[in-house]
Amino acid sequence: MSKHQRQHRVIRLLADHAVVSQEHLVGxxxxxxxxxxxxxVSRDLDxxxxxxxxxxxxxxxxxxxxxxxxxxxxxxQLRRVLGEWVVDVSSxxxxxxxxxxxxxxxxxxxxxxxxxxxxxxxxxxxxxTLMVVAAEGIAGADLADRLRGLAGx
Amino acid sequence: MSKHQRQHRVIRLLADHAVVSQEHLVGxxxxxxxxxxxxxVSRDLDxxxxxxxxxxxxxxxxxxxxxxxxxxxxxxQLRRVLGEWVVDVSSxxxxxxxxxxxxxxxxxxxxxxxxxxxxxxxxxxxxxTLMVVAAEGIAGADLADRLRGLAGx
DNA sequence: AATGTTTATGCAGATTTTTACATAATATTA
DNA sequence: TAATATTATGTAAAAATCTGCATAAACATT
Numbered sequence: 001m002s003k004h005q006r007q008h009r010v011i012r013l014l015a016d017h018a019v020v021s022q023e024h025l026v027g028x029x030x031x032x033x034x035x036x037x038x039x040x041v042s043r044d045l046d047x048x049x050x051x052x053x054x055x056x057x058x059x060x061x062x063x064x065x066x067x068x069x070x071x072x073x074x075x076x077q078l079r080r081v082l083g084e085w086v087v088d089v090s091s092x093x094x095x096x097x098x099x100x101x102x103x104x105x106x107x108x109x110x111x112x113x114x115x116x117x118x119x120x121x122x123x124x125x126x127x128x129t130l131m132v133v134a135a136e137g138i139a140g141a142d143l144a145d146r147l148r149g150l151a152g153x
Numbered sequence: 154m155s156k157h158q159r160q161h162r163v164i165r166l167l168a169d170h171a172v173v174s175q176e177h178l179v180g181x182x183x184x185x186x187x188x189x190x191x192x193x194v195s196r197d198l199d200x201x202x203x204x205x206x207x208x209x210x211x212x213x214x215x216x217x218x219x220x221x222x223x224x225x226x227x228x229x230q231l232r233r234v235l236g237e238w239v240v241d242v243s244s245x246x247x248x249x250x251x252x253x254x255x256x257x258x259x260x261x262x263x264x265x266x267x268x269x270x271x272x273x274x275x276x277x278x279x280x281x282t283l284m285v286v287a288a289e290g291i292a293g294a295d296l297a298d299r300l301r302g303l304a305g306x
Numbered sequence: 307a308a309t310g311t312t313t314a315t316g317c318a319g320a321t322t323t324t325t326a327c328a329t330a331a332t333a334t335t336a
Numbered sequence: 337t338a339a340t341a342t343t344a345t346g347t348a349a350a351a352a353t354c355t356g357c358a359t360a361a362a363c364a365t366t
Contacts, residue, residue, distance in 0.1 A: 003354075004254050005306070008240035021312065037356055042313060052313095087161035101157050103263025106280065110256025127259065152154070156324075174342065190326055195344060205343095 006034055007044050011064060014050065018061045025062070047077065049114070079150050081111040086151040091140035096132040096147060105130040119143050159187055160197050164217060167203065171214045178215070200230065202267070232303050234264040239304040244293035249285040249300060258283040272296050 006029070013019060013028045022038045022045070029036055036044075045062060052060045085108050088099040100108055109125035112132060119138040124131050134143045159182070166172060166181045175191045175198070182189055189197075198215060205213045238261050241252035253261055262278035265285065272291040277284050287296045 001305070002237050004238060005240050008252070008254065023312080038313075039315080039357075040355060042315085043355085046314085084155050084157060087158050099161070101161065102267075103259040103261075104157075106256040106259045108256075110280070114255075127263070153158070176342080191343075192327075192345080193325060196325085199344085 001034060003044075006036065007048055009034060010041065010044050010048060010050075014062050014064060018055070018059075020059055020061055075115070078111055078115040078117075079152075081108060082147065082151040086147070086153070089144050089148045089151065089153060091144035094134045094136075094138070094140050096134065096140050096144045098130050098132065098147065100128050100130070102128045104128065117143075117147075119146075154187060156197075159189065160201055162187060163194065163197050163201060163203075167215050167217060171208070171212075173212055173214055228268070231264055231268040231270075232305075234261060235300065235304040239300070239306070242297050242301045242304065242306060244297035247287045247289075247291070247293050249287065249293050249297045251283050251285065251300065253281050253283070255281045257281065270296075270300075272299075 009029060009032060010025065013025060017028060019025050019028065022041045025041045025045075026036060026038055029041070048064055050062050050064050053063050054060045085100045085104045086098050087101065090097050098105070098108060105125035105128055109123040109130045112120065112123050112130075117132070119135050120132050120143060121135045122133050132143065132147070134140045162182060162185060163178065166178060170177075170181060172178050172181065175194045178194045178198075179189060179191055182194070201217055203215050203217050206216050207213045238253045238257045239251050240254065243250050251258070251261060258278035258281055262276040262283045265273065265276050265283075270285070272288050273285050273296060274288045275286050285296065285300070287293045
């Protein structure tokens with residue numbers, strides 16, 4: 001059971017149950033035969049950008065914000081994705097073009113979107129190429145430099 | 154410098170230079186400041202599906218087949234990709250539906266395409282979902298079972 | 307504020323991945 | 337075919353990742 005697979009179960013469990021604590025979540029995972037400790041689910045919830053929200057009745061349950069903008073990919077996680085998948089960065093005017101191995105552009109675009117990179121107003125991804133549109137007043141070259149840094153290039 | 158990043162350089166170097174041996178490639182990488190041994194580039198070339206082709210003049214150089222179908226993702230590599238990214242597998246008639254984390258469906262589809270999975274005639278990927286079309290005479294459920302196995306589910 | 311509950315995190319061990327070294331296997335050339 | 341050059345691979349070390357334990361920090365309740 002990979003980390004992604006466990007985290008997918010977490011997402012489903014949060015949708016299906018009113019999970020009030022991390023120990024609760026550990027229990028629910030256990031019922032599915034997935035063993036994990038509170039420390040691990042704490043990190044999973046962090047990875048997934050989950051938040052605890054108050055619900056009518058006074059108690060609070062975990063949930064994953066619908067709107068991606070509310071989710072936050074911690075900088076560390078973004079760096080990990082860029083470092084692994086981005087193989088080239090270039091720019092022109094207000095655009096930054098990132099290259100990836102075949103089929104991987106969406107992974108990177110998705111991470112960038114969720115991380116809400118400062119100075120980027122959006123991304124589009126093809127198969128092995130994605131473009132990041134720099135906000136007005138932001139030079140693509142500067143944004144490119146920043147992304148290059150994150151990618152370790 | 155991640156493995157993907159190094160392999161991307163290999164692809165570029167093979168396109169730009171007539172690389173006659175793995176030691177040659179090691180040298181070219183070295184010129185770019187990337188240190189790697191012959192054993193490593195041997196595995197890289199394998200990962201990339203590179204082949205050695207005869208060119209006019211009698212010597213043979215490395216190249217990566219244009220047509221993806223000529224490339225082969227070794228079974229081990231495919232298993233790795235599916236195990237990491239596939240979080241759910243289901244099927245209906247001649248279709249298998251795979252779910253992945255957001256943005257990762259293309260990675261999986263791309264790997265499946267290049268691996269040339271027996272009984273699959275093609276894939277389409279969205280953001281977190283991809284479909285595999287089973288060949289006529291192949292039950293989607295059977296194909297699904299096989300993929301589930303590869304994904305460790 | 308004190309107590310109890312819940313969550314985050316430093317650290318170490320376990321696991322996985324990557325890579326180099328050494329060498330076996332293969333291919334090439336004389 | 338023998339000698340040489342090239343490539344593949346078993347093995348171990350290094351590096352990176354993941355996870356549990358222990359505990360600190362944060363939060364809630366009385």
